[in-house]
Amino acid sequence: MRASPWVVSDELWERIEPLLPRRERRFRYPGRKPLPDRDVLCGILYVLHTGVQWEYLPKELGFGSGMTCWRRLRDWNETGVWQRLHEVLLAELNAASRLDWSRCVVDSSHVRALKGGNHTGPSPVDRGRAGSKHHLITDGHGTPLAILLTGGNRNDVTQLLPLLDAIPPVRGRVGRPRRKPDALFADRGYDHDAFRDQVRERGIVPAIARRGTRHGTGLGIYRWVIERSFAWLHGFRRLRIRWERRADIHEAFLRLACCVLTHRQLGSLC
Structure with missing residues (x-):
């Protein structure tokens, strides 16, 4: 059972x-x-x-x-319990060679914030209603590496570098802990040459779709994993709508959910 x-x-x-x-x-x-x-x-x-x-x-x-x-x-x-737990789980995946460092994928998802609070704002995709955004970065398999919470009116590209900075040093292999993927994949919401340059300066190859170009560029065969990760993330009903006025409580739920998803990936090794 x-x-x-x-x-x-x-x-x-x-x-x-x-x-x-x-x-x-x-x-x-x-x-x-x-x-x-x-x-x-x-x-x-x-x-x-x-x-x-x-x-x-x-x-x-x-x-x-x-x-x-x-x-x-x-x-x-x-006290940072969820952050430390996430790092422990990522290290175990890394030790088992189950993290794909050849690329990472970034995206965001909007949720309504019915009670308002910090890190909310008028959403341009929900007729100006108060909302928040979940900004997520995953490895090439869709395993969450970091997640951020902002107001619903924040532009996606503004969180690109903070997401990269939020990737923890992942241990589990011989040598220095790793916290930098080889390439970064993103959709047109992150199309900005200044940010491309800053990503390159970090030693990461940006693969970001450009506005005005036809769909079908081929990036979707790599980016689909983050859509699946958001589906997993919002499978937790508490995250589909933000009910907490306090941003730290909603962030705690987000971090705990990322730990659960990472643990599921670890469970697939058994």
Whole structure:
């Protein structure tokens, strides 16, 4: 019988547990014993997968209250747990030669932000409604390398260099950690010669479609992987619409989702 997607497997928990901050219990007046981190993480994943509001998190499943899960998600994100977990998973993929460094692919996707908040803006593709953009960079197989959150009115090309800078140093192989692909593929939204030059200065070959040219240039046979990655990413219902006013909470969900997708890639090795 297949386990529910919000159940944390033993393999994933072995990677997460050493990264979680330790909470020292007070000697005097210790109060109620805190809920185990693994149970709380299951609750966070339940919200990520189903999109349910925090206050409606079913307590009968043993996740604790929605506020407890919200606080742990906030605290773990502030201490960099999801970023470190992502780097651990990428290193394991790299050690198994399952990261394609010959190219990377960048793109963005718009989501509505029904409650507003930081990193939102009037979307030009949604009649000026408030929205946010998910900016994603993947390797040649579609494995997430980094993700950024901006307002819905930010131009895609402005996040090209920040995405490249956000790729962490990936270990797992002999020599220096790697954080730079050989080539970069992007659509016409990133067509700007000044940015092409800056990409070249970093030792990366830009393969960016130009505006005004006919479709069918052949870049699609490499770029389709990021469309699939966005489909995977927005398969998490909590990410289809931004419900959080606080940008850091939505970013925490984004980073956690990238970790889950990367772990799935790692699971395909078994």
